[in-house]
Amino acid sequence: MDFPTEIVGDKGYIRVTSDLDTEVAGEALRAAFNDVYDKGKRTIVLDLSGAQIINSYGIGKVLMCYKRLKAEKGVLMVKPLNGFVKETFELLMLDKLLPEDK
Amino acid sequence: MSVASTPPNILLADGDASSRETLGSFFERHGWLYDVVVEPSLLDSALDKARYDIVIADVALPGVDSLALLRGILEKHPTQAIIALGKESSYDEALNYFRSGATDMLARPVDLGWLERVVRQVVCSRRTEERERLSYKFVTSERTEMVFSCADIIELDTVPLPIVGRLESIGALDHGEALKVRLAVQEAVLNALEHGNLGLESRWKEEVRANGEDRFAEVRRERLLDPKYSERSVYVAVEYRSGVLHISIRDEGQGFLNLKGMPEAKKSAQSVSCSGRGLALISSAVDEVSFDHNGSEVTLRKSTKHLRRG
Numbered sequence: 001m002d003f004p005t006e007i008v009g010d011k012g013y014i015r016v017t018s019d020l021d022t023e024v025a026g027e028a029l030r031a032a033f034n035d036v037y038d039k040g041k042r043t044i045v046l047d048l049s050g051a052q053i054i055n056s057y058g059i060g061k062v063l064m065c066y067k068r069l070k071a072e073k074g075v076l077m078v079k080p081l082n083g084f085v086k087e088t089f090e091l092l093m094l095d096k097l098l099p100e101d102k
Numbered sequence: 103m104s105v106a107s108t109p110p111n112i113l114l115a116d117g118d119a120s121s122r123e124t125l126g127s128f129f130e131r132h133g134w135l136y137d138v139v140v141e142p143s144l145l146d147s148a149l150d151k152a153r154y155d156i157v158i159a160d161v162a163l164p165g166v167d168s169l170a171l172l173r174g175i176l177e178k179h180p181t182q183a184i185i186a187l188g189k190e191s192s193y194d195e196a197l198n199y200f201r202s203g204a205t206d207m208l209a210r211p212v213d214l215g216w217l218e219r220v221v222r223q224v225v226c227s228r229r230t231e232e233r234e235r236l237s238y239k240f241v242t243s244e245r246t247e248m249v250f251s252c253a254d255i256i257e258l259d260t261v262p263l264p265i266v267g268r269l270e271s272i273g274a275l276d277h278g279e280a281l282k283v284r285l286a287v288q289e290a291v292l293n294a295l296e297h298g299n300l301g302l303e304s305r306w307k308e309e310v311r312a313n314g315e316d317r318f319a320e321v322r323r324e325r326l327l328d329p330k331y332s333e334r335s336v337y338v339a340v341e342y343r344s345g346v347l348h349i350s351i352r353d354e355g356q357g358f359l360n361l362k363g364m365p366e367a368k369k370s371a372q373s374v375s376c377s378g379r380g381l382a383l384i385s386s387a388v389d390e391v392s393f394d395h396n397g398s399e400v401t402l403r404k405s406t407k408h409l410r411r412g
Contacts (some may be wrong), residue, residue, distance in 0.1 A: 001194070008400060017194075018201065021288070022259060034313065051174070052201070053281075056289055056380035064316065084281065092379050092385050 001025065003032040011043045012036030017050040020058030033065045038047065042074030045101040054085050066098065077101040109226045113154040115145050116164050116187065120128070125158070128214055142171050142378055143346040154240065155225050162188040169202045176203040180277045183224045187212070235271045236409050245341040252332045255295050261287055267345065274406035282387035283347070283404055289380040290351040290400050291336055298324045298353025298398055299334035350401045357397030
């Protein structure tokens, strides 16, 4: 499984195309993140619209991305969220941590 | 295989006029009932007006987000069977359709023999489910016990919870509640595997290597290959009794959480630690969470809606 990435200007975009609740999906996110990060981008946007479900494993992977960027004064952003993923982010207050890329 | 007494009732949403004609003739030849909409945007109102055994939906229309379309239908009509009709697709594309709720996929040009088989299978299965659904309203208690090895859990995307499915089908749990219960069980089973049976420590998730991998993942991989850890089991018991769903998950480790765990979990839910959110997610999904056997057993309780029988 691969998550597509794209560079637009100063930002790197990662499109998560499956639920983020398995090791396979977590590894795909890590690989996509590394791809954009290694291209020097320190503002990275996650598009989670392809995920219906995220669990603590997936959230852990997202926060790992957040921490790697923060260590270099970078920013992890998310595209506007929907449904269960949005609910989960709000429950865990991640919506306060990760700004929206509108 | 014979379809039960009433003929299949199909809603065809197809943007291709000649395909509509071919499929319409095919349905008529078999005595099947069908309605047609020519645009996916009309699917929603058609489904509000009538019930169909199957929706056959063109998912290759330009400018239409087909995955969102499928999800939208299933959000309003969670049990609707949908056959996605489209181009030959890659494995990943097909997987996305199934993950979005498609019952099956058919590529153009449609193999009519295959279509007939799929329709008969879906209808037969739906009629059986309907009979079971009606009779399940009279069940007052049910219990299922399952045992999984560590390797089983790695292989499984989700733990099978047929009782939850049955409660959802009769309306005792709504779709959102059932989804949250399933995810809560998945979280608890993963806790049992990782912190219980494999003895992994959450703080290892903070030790991230230059390649982005953390120590937790490394040790997890090693211990899954070590029989001392990997031969331990996880026990899942699901019981529906007097309108309450009780789900217990037990591991064979030292106990993945002590009684002080809940406040710590809530605290870490607000921090940027890479771990500790599982219990917050579990707590939000059910009415009560309790621990036993030094934390190696967790029990989740969820009240269901009062059922009207008949």
